Amino acid sequence: MLGSTLPSLVQAKVNNLSSSMTSLRNLDEPIPFVVPPKSPLGKRKQSEGNNSDKFACLHSENYFVRNKPPLGTINPDLYTDVDDGDIVPLPDDHLGRLWFAIKFDTESEKLHIEIIKIKNLPSRTPGTNHGCDPYIKVFLLPDDRRFMTTRMKKKTTNPVFDEQFCFIVSQQDISKRVIKICVFDIDRNKKHNLIGFTTMALKQMDLSKRKVHWRDISKEIEEEKCVVTAAELQVALCHHEQLQRLGVTIMDAKNVRSSSDESNNDMIETYVKITLKQLNKVVKMKKTSVIRNSAPKFNESFQFKISSKDELDTLSLTLALKHNGAKGDNLIGRVTLGPFMYARGKELEHWEEMIARPKEQIRKWHHLISGSDQI
Numbered sequence: 001m002l003g004s005t006l007p008s009l010v011q012a013k014v015n016n017l018s019s020s021m022t023s024l025r026n027l028d029e030p031i032p033f034v035v036p037p038k039s040p041l042g043k044r045k046q047s048e049g050n051n052s053d054k055f056a057c058l059h060s061e062n063y064f065v066r067n068k069p070p071l072g073t074i075n076p077d078l079y080t081d082v083d084d085g086d087i088v089p090l091p092d093d094h095l096g097r098l099w100f101a102i103k104f105d106t107e108s109e110k111l112h113i114e115i116i117k118i119k120n121l122p123s124r125t126p127g128t129n130h131g132c133d134p135y136i137k138v139f140l141l142p143d144d145r146r147f148m149t150t151r152m153k154k155k156t157t158n159p160v161f162d163e164q165f166c167f168i169v170s171q172q173d174i175s176k177r178v179i180k181i182c183v184f185d186i187d188r189n190k191k192h193n194l195i196g197f198t199t200m201a202l203k204q205m206d207l208s209k210r211k212v213h214w215r216d217i218s219k220e221i222e223e224e225k226c227v228v229t230a231a232e233l234q235v236a237l238c239h240h241e242q243l244q245r246l247g248v249t250i251m252d253a254k255n256v257r258s259s260s261d262e263s264n265n266d267m268i269e270t271y272v273k274i275t276l277k278q279l280n281k282v283v284k285m286k287k288t289s290v291i292r293n294s295a296p297k298f299n300e301s302f303q304f305k306i307s308s309k310d311e312l313d314t315l316s317l318t319l320a321l322k323h324n325g326a327k328g329d330n331l332i333g334r335v336t337l338g339p340f341m342y343a344r345g346k347e348l349e350h351w352e353e354m355i356a357r358p359k360e361q362i363r364k365w366h367h368l369i370s371g372s373d374q375i
Contacts, residue, residue, distance in 0.1 A: 095196040095217040096121040096157075098181060102200075104174055104207035111167040113138055113179065115150055116212065121157040121195060124187060130155040132185050134195070139180040140167045141199075142340050152186060175203045178341045183217055199279065199341045201313045218280040230255040231333045233272070233321060236363045237354040239312065246304040246312075248274055250288050251363065252297040253321060256332060269324040270296050270332065276304050277316045290324050312355060316342035321368055333368025 099116040115136055125131035135152040148167075153159035169177060182197040196217035234251035250272045257268075269292045276284040288298045306312065316338030323330045337347045350364045 094120065095219060096183065097214055097216050098183070098198055099212060099214045100181065101210050101212045102179065102202075102207060103210040104169075104171075104202075106171055106208070109168060109170055111140070111169050111174065111177075111207075112164060112210075113167070114164045114210075115161045115181070117158070117160045117162075118183065118217075119158050121159070121183070121185075121217075123157050124185070129157045132157045133187075134159050134183055134185050136161065137182045137184065138165055139182070140169065141178040141180050142176075144180075174207070177202050178339075180341065181215075201339075201341065203313050204310055215279070230257065231321060231368045232365050233319060233333075233335060233368055234363060234365050235319060235335075235337070235350075236361045237317075237337070237350060238361045239306070239309070239354050239358050241309050241358055244306050244308070246276075246306045246315075247301060247361070248304070248317060249301040249361065250274070250298040250319070252295065252299070254295045256294045256296065256321070267292055268294055271322055271324055272298060273320045273322060274302055275318045275320070277318065278311070278314050283315075309355070312351075313339050315339075319366075331370070333370055335366045335368050337366075 096118050097120060098118050101114040101116060103112045104110070105112065115138065118134065118136075121132050121134055123129060123131035133152055133154050134156070136150040137147045138149075139147045148165040150161050150163045153161070179200045179202065180197060181199075183195040185193050185195050187193060196219050198215035198217055200213065200215065231253060232255060233253045236247075236249035236251060238247040238249075239245070240247070253270065253272075256270055269290050271288050271290045273285065273287045275282060284304055286302050288300045291298060306315070316336055318334060318336045320334040321332045323332055335347060336343055337351050339351060340348060343351060346364065347366060350362060350366070354362045
């Protein structure tokens with residue numbers, strides 16, 4: 001019985017060993033490698049050529065949205081505005097820098113103004129950035145009675161507003177309008193104090209697309225603190241468009257009196273300082289000779305280069321009559337001539353008449369106002 005089962009057991013062992021050797025032999029055979037077919041993404045890259053590098057990624061075709069960049073990449077359409085306001089250094093004695101965006105819808109005739117943010121407002125507590133509670137008023141000149149107001153931001157000199165306003169204005173009148181933005185601070189006594197303002201003329205601007213602008217805030221002259229003096233100054237203005245020149249002639253002055261008692265008013269020494277500004281930034285400064293007389297006759301002409309007639313909408317001239325005293329120069333009075341955003345009354349009429357009558361000298365007398373010398 002035992003002898004008959006032994007050969008069968010040996011035979012089974014031999015068969016198992018033979019199958020194991022066969023498996024080991026199969027492992028040595030090379031594994032076939034099949035190259036996968038090209039995906040639609042690869043075909044598109046070949047057809048697009050160099051444009052295929054626009055969005056470098058390893059995503060498959062299923063991760064793309066039509067006409068949109070792939071997931072995980074930056075959409076350049078969201079960053080079309082160049083924010084160079086963060087790069088340009090702030091001027092001396094600055095009052096802050098304002099960012100805002102504008103767009104005009106021709107179909108609905110609506111001007112959209114978006115107040116974005118302000119940086120570096122003055123703080124009521126020196127050395128801190130929380131001593132200011134600012135808010136903003138938005139005007140669309142020449143209508144200075146209607147305005148729109150942002151919410152007040154508490155305890156910050158770098159407020160972020162992100163508020164939008166809408167003005168109804170016709171397409172024919174949009175080029176005649178000027179945006180004026182005033183910044184206020186509410187102090188601890190709930191008093192609303194004007195920090196400063198900025199303006200932007202809309203003439204010949206492309207308003208079809210939203211665009212971000214930045215402006216430095218300037219100090220506004222408070223007219224109620226200015227007193228009309230007895231002194232008067234005769235000035236002649238002339239604009240020559242072909243020569244690209246703005247001519248200013250200081251003719252004469254009368255009723256000149258010094259605020260100091262150090263000299264005889266009959267023999268007072270005076271001169272006129274002429275300051276040309278564009279968007280409240282000084283472009284050029286000139287001055288006349290010193291004349292010793294209470295009714296000096298200057299008769300001096302000055303020429304300023306103007307690139308185009310449209311530039312006159314953003315320029316202003318400040319004429320300051322000064323006393324050349326032994327202890328320093330004192331302001332007797334001043335007058336500002338310019339468009340609507342800078343001047344009113346007779347000063348505005350003088351500027352508009354100069355534009356309406358090119359190549360002609362337009363002469364007018366102007367009363368001078370007193371106040372601090374802010375030139």
